[in-house]
Amino acid sequence: MSALLTSLLACSGSDTDNLTVFAASSLTDVLPDLAEAFEEQTGTTITAVFGGSNHLAAQLRDGAPADTFLTADARFLGTKGLTGQSISFATNHLVVAVPSGNPAGLASVADLARSELRVVVCAESVPCGAATSHMGIRIEADSREPSVRAVLSRLSLGEADVGIVYASDVLAVPQVEEAWPQPRACPCIAYVGVAITDSATPFIKFMGSSAAAEILSAHGFSTETSG
Amino acid sequence: MQPPRPILAVAAVATLFISLPVIGLLQRTPWSSLDELLSSESVIRPLLLSLLVSVIAALVVIVLGTPLAWTLARVDMPGRRVIRALVLLPMVLPPVVGGTALLFALGRRGLIGQWLDRWFGLTLPFTTLGAIVAAVFVALPFYVITVEGTLESGSDELEQMASTLGAKPTGVLRRITLPRLLPAVGAGTALAWARALGEFGATITFAGNLPGRTQTLPLATFLALESDTEEALALSLVMLAVSLAVLVPMRSRWLPGRRTEQ
Numbered sequence: 190m191s192a193l194l195t196s197l198l199a200c201s202g203s204d205t206d207n208l209t210v211f212a213a214s215s216l217t218d219v220l221p222d223l224a225e226a227f228e229e230q231t232g233t234t235i236t237a238v239f240g241g242s243n244h245l246a247a248q249l250r251d252g253a254p255a256d257t258f259l260t261a262d263a264r265f266l267g268t269k270g271l272t273g274q275s276i277s278f279a280t281n282h283l284v285v286a287v288p289s290g291n292p293a294g295l296a297s298v299a300d301l302a303r304s305e306l307r308v309v310v311c312a313e314s315v316p317c318g319a320a321t322s323h324m325g326i327r328i329e330a331d332s333r334e335p336s337v338r339a340v341l342s343r344l345s346l347g348e349a350d351v352g353i354v355y356a357s358d359v360l361a362v363p364q365v366e367e368a369w370p371q372p373r374a375c376p377c378i379a380y381v382g383v384a385i386t387d388s389a390t391p392f393i394k395f396m397g398s399s400a401a402a403e404i405l406s407a408h409g410f411s412t413e414t415s416g
Numbered sequence: 417m418q419p420p421r422p423i424l425a426v427a428a429v430a431t432l433f434i435s436l437p438v439i440g441l442l443q444r445t446p447w448s449s450l451d452e453l454l455s456s457e458s459v460i461r462p463l464l465l466s467l468l469v470s471v472i473a474a475l476v477v478i479v480l481g482t483p484l485a486w487t488l489a490r491v492d493m494p495g496r497r498v499i500r501a502l503v504l505l506p507m508v509l510p511p512v513v514g515g516t517a518l519l520f521a522l523g524r525r526g527l528i529g530q531w532l533d534r535w536f537g538l539t540l541p542f543t544t545l546g547a548i549v550a551a552v553f554v555a556l557p558f559y560v561i562t563v564e565g566t567l568e569s570g571s572d573e574l575e576q577m578a579s580t581l582g583a584k585p586t587g588v589l590r591r592i593t594l595p596r597l598l599p600a601v602g603a604g605t606a607l608a609w610a611r612a613l614g615e616f617g618a619t620i621t622f623a624g625n626l627p628g629r630t631q632t633l634p635l636a637t638f639l640a641l642e643s644d645t646e647e648a649l650a651l652s653l654v655m656l657a658v659s660l661a662v663l664v665p666m667r668s669r670w671l672p673g674r675r676t677e678q
Contacts, residue, residue: 244642309624314640314642331624332624332625332626335639
């Protein structure tokens with residue numbers, strides 16, 4: 190009975206062989222690879238929790254047990270009381286993406302204002318949505334999804350004709366492609382990793398290593414070491 | 417009879433357990449700026465949309481659910497238990513799974529949805545109609561289970577008597593079955609409407625999120641939580657008020673538990 194209670198109330202924060210990582214949903218595909226490399230180096234396993242950066246930040250502020258937080262929105266780290274050792278480890282760029290084969294025949298940014306097309310973007314409250322609104326293009330959105338992965342799934346299921354997602358997302362899902370070749374230009378987002386418990390310090394160091402940068406750029410992220 | 421103390425104590429704990437979160441919500445509510453928040457577009461729009469979606473969904477539920485409940489209760493057919501289990505499935509299914517299932521059935525590339533799109537140019541995702549469909553999907557079982565229960569427990573003696581005396585089947589239905597069913601219809605509608613009003617997972621998965629079109633109160637609350645806590649609290653308060661305003665008067669008249677009008 191007491192064992193059951195312990196497991197019901199357990200926080201993984203104190204476990205030294207395992208780190209709980211709260212991560213922006215756009216890191217969904219790259220983090221398992223990073224975790225594997227980190228485990229090979231240190232023997233420490235990673236438990237990943239994905240979600241919208243601000244949603245996760247709010248959970249952390251309310252005491253959610255995590256050792257480290259990889260966010261796509263570093264603006265509010267201080268106000269949320271997340272002031273541990275931190276590192277900026279990658280950037281990501283928005284691209285106009287379509288279901289593979291571009292069935293709606295999208296040709297330019299102007300098409301995003303065509304009302305007959307199903308256009309899906311991120312809600313303004315998540316980092317990709319904030320960055321989308323800074324692109325300065327007119328968008329007639331049919332839905333503002335709560336995370337960039339939700340936009341991606343609309344595209345891969347063919348429910349939407351066009352959406353705005355990260356360059357890394359397009360690489361992650363074979364059913365989705367860039368609408369046309371686009372430069373990796375800003376507005377872009379910068380990922381910051383912050384240590385919440387001391388046991389996360391090695392992981393934060395690892396995120397700044399060339400090994401991590403290699404994995405990140407293989408997944409379509411931009412890192413300083415790889416250009 | 418004096419009610420047993422232990423029972424009262426546990427009942428008090430249960431009541432406290434339910435009311436504490438509500439108290440927590442009220443205690444954090446920004447009362448001073450509430451007026452301004454409640455009259456803002458970002459609260460009014462989702463409120464109106466939520467009322468529209470949940471009321472239409474409740475009406476659709478009555479139209480679809482009454483014949484279904486009657487069939488399940490009165491018609492002896494093979495596979496009735498399987499059909500009943502199937503109908504009740506959305507009560508147990510996580511709404512997000514329900515929304516995904518709706519996408520695969522009624523989405524633009526879905527089983528039926530692709531034909532709706534091709535023949536009628538009708539696509540449900542990202543439309544208010546889609547939000548209503550999602551609400552009907554999750555709310556229907558609550559209505560069916562309530563009405564069916566009453567039909568099953570009420571004997572059909574009166575109906576048989578009326579038939580023996582020469583009443584036509586439709587006359588029996590109109591003059592005996594339906595009037596006796598009204599309290600259950602009221603209770604089932606209240607439950608289904610409440611479920612439709614609170615619907616979140618299936619709506620955001622199937623219908624998406626656009627202010628004024630598919631962004632109902634629960635969706636607006638969820639998204640506001642990420643950016644504007646005060647707005648989220650105001651939205652929550654609105655949901656609370658609307659729910660109480662409907663459930664409190666209904667409790668004594670229709671909801672199961674008190675049988676004053678039989």
